[in-house]
Amino acid sequence: MSRIATPGDLVKLRDRLNAKRNAKATWLAVCAGTGCRACGAMALADKFEEEIEKRGIGDKVGVRRTGCHGLCERGPMVMVQPAGESYFGIHPENVPAVLDQVETGKGDVEQFRYLDEEGGKRVSKLSDVPFYKHQNRVLLENNLWGDASSIEDYIALGGYSALAKALTEMTPDAVLNEVKEAKLRGRGGGGFLAGRKWESVRKAEGEPKYVIVNADEGDPGAFMDGSLLEGTPHSVLEGLILGAYAIGAAEGFIYVRQEYPLARKHAQLAIDQAREYGLLGEDILGSNFSFDVKIHRGAGAFVSGESSALMSAIEGHVGEPRPKYVHTSEKGVWGKPSCLNNVETWANVPHIINKGAAWFKGMGTAESTGTKIFSLVGKVKNTGLVEVPMGITLRDIIFKIGGGVPAGKQFKAVQTGGPSGGVVPEALLDLPVDFDELTKVGSMMGSGGMIVMDTNTCMVDTARYYIRFLAHESCGKCVPCREGTRQMLNILDRIASGEGREDDLGLLEELAEFMQAASLCALGQSAPNPVASTLKYFRDEYEEHIREKRCRAGVCTALIAYEIDQSKCKSCGACQRACPAGAIDKGGKDGKVFTVVQEKCIKCGACFSACPDKFNAVTKVPALSIKR
Amino acid sequence: MDVNETAPPSDARAVVLVIDADKSFVKTCRQALEGEGYKIIVSPSGKQGLEAAKAEAPGVVLLDWKAADPSDIAGFDLLDELVDVNSDIVPVVATADATVDAAVEAMKMGVFDFLSKPVSPEKLLETVRQAVGISEMQREAETKEEKADKYDLLLEGLDVLGEAYSIGLEKRQFLDDLARLENVAKSNAASRGEAKTREEAIAEIHDDLLDADAIMWNYDFQKNALIQILLDVQEKFRWLPRHILNWISGRLNIPLKDILVIANFYEAFSTEPRGRHTIQVCTGTACHVRGATETLTRVSAALGIQPGETDAKQRFTLETVHCLGCCALAPVVQIGSQYYRDPSQSQLAKLINSLEGAGGAEEATTGKEA
Numbered sequence: 001m002s003r004i005a006t007p008g009d010l011v012k013l014r015d016r017l018n019a020k021r022n023a024k025a026t027w028l029a030v031c032a033g034t035g036c037r038a039c040g041a042m043a044l045a046d047k048f049e050e051e052i053e054k055r056g057i058g059d060k061v062g063v064r065r066t067g068c069h070g071l072c073e074r075g076p077m078v079m080v081q082p083a084g085e086s087y088f089g090i091h092p093e094n095v096p097a098v099l100d101q102v103e104t105g106k107g108d109v110e111q112f113r114y115l116d117e118e119g120g121k122r123v124s125k126l127s128d129v130p131f132y133k134h135q136n137r138v139l140l141e142n143n144l145w146g147d148a149s150s151i152e153d154y155i156a157l158g159g160y161s162a163l164a165k166a167l168t169e170m171t172p173d174a175v176l177n178e179v180k181e182a183k184l185r186g187r188g189g190g191g192f193l194a195g196r197k198w199e200s201v202r203k204a205e206g207e208p209k210y211v212i213v214n215a216d217e218g219d220p221g222a223f224m225d226g227s228l229l230e231g232t233p234h235s236v237l238e239g240l241i242l243g244a245y246a247i248g249a250a251e252g253f254i255y256v257r258q259e260y261p262l263a264r265k266h267a268q269l270a271i272d273q274a275r276e277y278g279l280l281g282e283d284i285l286g287s288n289f290s291f292d293v294k295i296h297r298g299a300g301a302f303v304s305g306e307s308s309a310l311m312s313a314i315e316g317h318v319g320e321p322r323p324k325y326v327h328t329s330e331k332g333v334w335g336k337p338s339c340l341n342n343v344e345t346w347a348n349v350p351h352i353i354n355k356g357a358a359w360f361k362g363m364g365t366a367e368s369t370g371t372k373i374f375s376l377v378g379k380v381k382n383t384g385l386v387e388v389p390m391g392i393t394l395r396d397i398i399f400k401i402g403g404g405v406p407a408g409k410q411f412k413a414v415q416t417g418g419p420s421g422g423v424v425p426e427a428l429l430d431l432p433v434d435f436d437e438l439t440k441v442g443s444m445m446g447s448g449g450m451i452v453m454d455t456n457t458c459m460v461d462t463a464r465y466y467i468r469f470l471a472h473e474s475c476g477k478c479v480p481c482r483e484g485t486r487q488m489l490n491i492l493d494r495i496a497s498g499e500g501r502e503d504d505l506g507l508l509e510e511l512a513e514f515m516q517a518a519s520l521c522a523l524g525q526s527a528p529n530p531v532a533s534t535l536k537y538f539r540d541e542y543e544e545h546i547r548e549k550r551c552r553a554g555v556c557t558a559l560i561a562y563e564i565d566q567s568k569c570k571s572c573g574a575c576q577r578a579c580p581a582g583a584i585d586k587g588g589k590d591g592k593v594f595t596v597v598q599e600k601c602i603k604c605g606a607c608f609s610a611c612p613d614k615f616n617a618v619t620k621v622p623a624l625s626i627k628r
Numbered sequence: 629m630d631v632n633e634t635a636p637p638s639d640a641r642a643v644v645l646v647i648d649a650d651k652s653f654v655k656t657c658r659q660a661l662e663g664e665g666y667k668i669i670v671s672p673s674g675k676q677g678l679e680a681a682k683a684e685a686p687g688v689v690l691l692d693w694k695a696a697d698p699s700d701i702a703g704f705d706l707l708d709e710l711v712d713v714n715s716d717i718v719p720v721v722a723t724a725d726a727t728v729d730a731a732v733e734a735m736k737m738g739v740f741d742f743l744s745k746p747v748s749p750e751k752l753l754e755t756v757r758q759a760v761g762i763s764e765m766q767r768e769a770e771t772k773e774e775k776a777d778k779y780d781l782l783l784e785g786l787d788v789l790g791e792a793y794s795i796g797l798e799k800r801q802f803l804d805d806l807a808r809l810e811n812v813a814k815s816n817a818a819s820r821g822e823a824k825t826r827e828e829a830i831a832e833i834h835d836d837l838l839d840a841d842a843i844m845w846n847y848d849f850q851k852n853a854l855i856q857i858l859l860d861v862q863e864k865f866r867w868l869p870r871h872i873l874n875w876i877s878g879r880l881n882i883p884l885k886d887i888l889v890i891a892n893f894y895e896a897f898s899t900e901p902r903g904r905h906t907i908q909v910c911t912g913t914a915c916h917v918r919g920a921t922e923t924l925t926r927v928s929a930a931l932g933i934q935p936g937e938t939d940a941k942q943r944f945t946l947e948t949v950h951c952l953g954c955c956a957l958a959p960v961v962q963i964g965s966q967y968y969r970d971p972s973q974s975q976l977a978k979l980i981n982s983l984e985g986a987g988g989a990e991e992a993t994t995g996k997e998a
């Protein structure tokens with residue numbers, strides 16, 4: 001492939017590529033996101049190709065390995081394009097059935113269609129599956145239709161047309177104004193107006209200027225940024241190039257988290273391809289504008305996602321934050337003006353340039369425009385990646401799209417905003433998803449992690465989980481954060497192990513106030529949120545732990561014990577075989593049934609999971625009820 | 629060269645292996661060569677040829693570029709493996725498919741001659757004679773090289789000393805540094821409980837340092853690429869050995885303590901040796917609310933080590949990790965490139981056993997991860 005020298009060449013290339021894509025009547029889009037890969041999607045795609053060749057239908061049917069389709073719960077999945085039919089839970093042995101269906105319409109595929117529990121009917125089209133029906137997929141659309149590692153697919157789908165438009169029809173100021181006008185807010189958590197940040201970097205003195213993609217995605221329950229970069233890396237890259245043009249930057253970085261090897265690989269591939277096609281490098285599309293990008297791998301530290309810390313990591317130093325009075329937009333990487341935005345923020349830019357600010361503002365609320373991607377996980381039926389217009393209610397996301405909590409359990413709370421966020425109880429579920437609304441109730445939008453919790457989730461344990469994470473991740477540079485998180489963890493450990501004291505809750509609140517006020521960076525300032533919000537909405541659970549030594553969710557291991565109901569045990573031995581600690585013996589009723597030897601029990605729950613449902617003899621009981 | 633004259637000691641060298649299923653070619657070989665005192669061994673397939681190469685140590689091998697059976701090993705791959713078996717072997721290709729491209733390619737790979745079938749007996753004899761000659765010369769040269777004598781070494785030593793002086797390095801300091809590296813080499817080998825000769829230990833550290841150099845080379849020895857360099861070192865060695873950090877510190881002129889600060893700050897780095905297999909239990913939020921704590925307790929019990937630890941034989945390292953991005957599988961355990969949803973006790977035992985087998989084999993063949 002030679003360079004694309006002009007915007008006209010790009011249009012011609014797109015026509016050629018589309019003709020190539022259309023030459024095959026059918027494409028099988030196999031989801032090859034990390035989640036489906038973990039369930040064997042790559043072997044599935046290989047099998048499709050093998051079977052297609054065997055049947056000699058390679059001129060009619062092709063295979064694409066695409067980005068994440070979203071409904072991870074039902075993977076591996078394949079979508080038949082362009083018709084839009086989708087099959088879920090497909091494994092290599094089901095490949096002939098799908099191809100029969102493609103070839104003759106008579107394949108035995110009914111069982112792989114989505115089962116709509118409400119209507120009891122099978123749904124054939126992806127767009128009719130409830131999970132998808134209520135979404136508004138703008139950024140994630142390419143994940144469905146293009147091969148994740150192909151620049152050709154991206155161009156065929158309209159990719160780089162925004163760049164061509166900007167470079168030929170728009171001045172840098174016009175690009176900047178469009179983004180300002182769209183009121184695009186940063187998707188990395190803070191919700192800062194992207195246009196305003198761009199403007200200050202543009203105006204700041206110093207050359208060269210840098211633009212940076214934050215793909216550190218430190219929130220431990222979120223994978224939106226990884227999936228975008230992995231599934232449609234060129235849209236992030238195109239956004240970055242547009243930003244560089246608007247800001248006047250000549251060099252960019254993509255800072256990718258170490259734990260995302262696939263995202264890194266695809267991002268590198270995208271950079272190499274774009275360079276080869278003349279979309280990066282010198283004199284892009286004959287416009288005189290030059291720009292290039294490098295990847296920088298993170299080395300695993302949550303705080304490195306913070307803007308000043310990230311920049312010092314790029315310089316090769318320890319990724320510790322700096323005080324906020326030095327703005328990175330003026331003095332960032334190597335002391336030069338630098339513009340850092342989140343992956344999703346950048347990915348929005350090509351759409352805004354293509355379709356205009358008015359279109360963008362048509363989605364969402366007045367102050368939170370556009371769409372937002374969430375990773376909807378935890379105790380929810382449809383685990384996956386969802387993109388919704390801002391302003392949609394939490395209830396709609398969790399129940400309409402997510403299908404609610406799995407059968408037999410009850411919804412308790414949803415956690416948003418990652419370690420800096422908080423929990424939102426049932427009563428507030430009609431809250432619109434909007435930067436400002438979520439902050440008002442003590443949580444925050446965050447980058448898009450959304451963890452659904454049911455009655456089997458303990459709120460003390462949840463707070464403890466986040467504080468343990470933060471205490472570990474605190475860089476230790478400032479005292480309020482380092483000592484604050486440590487002391488909070490001590491107190492929470494105490495409460496969770498049944499040693500809590502009456503005044504502990506007051507102490508937690510005091511610590512929270514102090515950390516919020518005195519910490520150096522947002523990590524410490526927001527660290528108390530998980531504690532504060534659980535205390536606010538679920539104080540009774542804390543009190544139960546302290547006063548009654550009871551964990552109603554059965555999670556805090558020190559407060560529970562496993563027991564075998566002597567009357568229900570049928571001596572099948574499943575629990576004994578499962579126990580890694582040798583803590584189960586036949587000490588029950590005349591030596592005939594099993595019992596748990598409490599002294600040896602490590603409370604791993606293996607017996608509980610192993611006991612067949614039909615017996616249900618292993619139970620969790622409060623530890624206090626066990627006589628030692 | 630008169631083969632008969634040198635017959636007894638160089639018997640093995642006069643062995644010619646013919647890997648070819650082409651009967652008429654084999655016949656030509658026998659006619660042309662056997663009468664001249666060469667011992668001919670014929671293997672109709674690449675696979676058998678490799679066996680024969682191991683058993684008979686031929687000096688010259690005649691092979692076709694293409695295999696009769698497509699599933700057989702042939703061409704490049706066969707050449708590669710033959711050279712692995714015996715790096716002195718002199719390969720000659722004879723093929724009916726003699727394109728210029730193939731010939732060029734073959735010559736690049738060190739093939740001695742590329743003959744187009746059918747080959748006349750005279751041409752064949754001529755080529756094999758030359759090839760055997762080369763093979764003998766190579767062997768002689770190598771035996772000489774293997775036992776470098778003291779006087780050659782002194783010459784080399786003078787060279788090195790001269791160069792050291794030319795960059796202002798005193799002999800004393802140079803020898804001290806060298807001695808330090810030697811000590812590291814010996815103590816490394818000893819700490820792994822491997823009885824190594826001095827030469828082996830030194831060769832090992834020499835290779836390690838070359839590897840480190842190759843990594844730094846990729847980043848133009850830039851100071852500010854330190855984190856990226858350390859990530860590559862971590863990937864290559866599975867941890868950050870102290871002698872490598874010292875080397876990097878010297879090469880990049882960064883104080884060792886600054887490197888250690890970075891090594892300790894980031895999660896990705898380990899300053900302790902790690903197991904050949906890493907078992908990761910995801911403790912991301914989604915996994916946590918779905919019972920990752922219990923899963924971790926079970927995996928830990930099955931391996932007999934705590935999170936963050938490596939077993940005494942350096943087979944396994946147990947790690948927790950925050951979000952692997954496959955939350956639908958929560959709680960998830962990753963072993964190698966495979967993911968498992970909340971593996972049961974028996975599944976775990978089976979997986980661990982299968983790894984142990986693989987680990988053992990690896991240990992036997994290479995002693996360390998390549």
Ligand SMILES: Cc1cc2nc3c(=O)[nH]c(=O)nc-3n(C[C@H](O)[C@H](O)[C@H](O)COP(=O)(O)O)c2cc1C
Binds near residue numbers: 187306341343447
């Ligand atoms: C402790 C900490 C961790 C952060 N981690 C991330 C992260 O992983 N990804 C991200 O995009 N922003 C992260 N941020 C926010 C960044 O500092 C920065 O605000 C953001 O990348 C700016 O991009 P945006 O305006 O497009 O959101 C983090 C902030 C803090 C304080």
